[in-house]
Amino acid sequence: MRPTPVYIICSPRPLVGKTLAARLLSEFLLLKNGAVAAFDVNLKEPSLLEYLPDITETAEVDDTFGKMALMDRLIIPDGVAKVIDLGFHAFDEFFEMTEEIGFMKEAVRRNVAPVILFVADTDRVSARSYPVLQRQIPPTALVTVDNEYVVRGELPPAFAQGKMLRIAALPNFLRTYIDRLSFSFSDYLRHEKDSSTELHQWIRQNYLSFRELELSLILQGS
Known part of the structure; x- marks a missing residue:
C-alpha cells in the first residue's frame, strides 16, 4: 500500500505566496484523487479556509490540545x-513540536509520507530557518518552493541544494x-x-510540477 502523503507548506515569513501554493496543491489533489483534507493554521494572512471551505478545517498549534x-x-x-497551510506565526512552534515527538520517524512507521514545502525568500529569517529544517527533515522530503512573483531573480545558493518547485510569476492583472x-x-x-x-x-504547469513531485514520492516508497 502506498504511503499517505502529508504536504506541509510553510515559511517563517508572511506574504510569500504560501497560501497560493496550498490552494494550487489542494485543488490539484482534489481534481486527481477526488478527495483531499486541508488544514489552515493561520492568523491574519489570506486564509486557505476562505478559498476552499468545503475541504479545509482550521487547526491550532498554540497549546498541547491543538497540537495533538x-x-x-x-x-x-x-x-x-x-x-497543511502553516502560518508564519506557527513556524517555529510547529517544527519544535515535530522534532520533540519524532513525527518524521513515527510517520514512516505508520506508512505516512510527510513532505515539507518551504516557500523561500531572500531575507535573513528564511536563511536562518532553512538549516533548521535541513537538520530535521530528510533531503528527499524537503522541497524548496521558488515563487518567482515574490523572489525576483535567483534564490540564494543555500536553497538550491535539494528539490526545487518553481511557481512562475503572473502579471498583476491575473494575480488580482x-x-x-x-x-x-x-x-x-x-x-x-x-x-x-x-x-x-x-495552472497546467503547476499541476504538472505537483504530479512530478507525487511521482517522486511513489518511486521512493516502491
Whole structure:
C-alpha cells in the first residue's frame, strides 16, 4: 500500500505566496484523487479556509490540545492526502513540536509520507530557518518552493541544494483575478476552452510540477 502523503507548506515569513501554493496543491489533489483534507493554521494572512471551505478545517498549534489534535489527523494512513497551510506565526512552534515527538520517524512507521514545502525568500529569517529544517527533515522530503512573483531573480545558493518547485510569476492583472475568493484553478481549466491562454498554461504547469513531485514520492516508497 502506498504511503499517505502529508504536504506541509510553510515559511517563517508572511506574504510569500504560501497560501497560493496550498490552494494550487489542494485543488490539484482534489481534481486527481477526488478527495483531499486541508488544514489552515493561520492568523491574519489570506486564509486557505476562505478559498476552499468545503475541504479545509482550521487547526491550532498554540497549546498541547491543538497540537495533538492536528498530529492525530496527520498520522492516519487512510490514503487521503493532507495539505497543511502553516502560518508564519506557527513556524517555529510547529517544527519544535515535530522534532520533540519524532513525527518524521513515527510517520514512516505508520506508512505516512510527510513532505515539507518551504516557500523561500531572500531575507535573513528564511536563511536562518532553512538549516533548521535541513537538520530535521530528510533531503528527499524537503522541497524548496521558488515563487518567482515574490523572489525576483535567483534564490540564494543555500536553497538550491535539494528539490526545487518553481511557481512562475503572473502579471498583476491575473494575480488580482486568481486572488478572488470565488476563483477555482480546476474550474478554470474545465471551462476555459482556449488552452493557449497564459493563465491556462500557468495552472497546467503547476499541476504538472505537483504530479512530478507525487511521482517522486511513489518511486521512493516502491
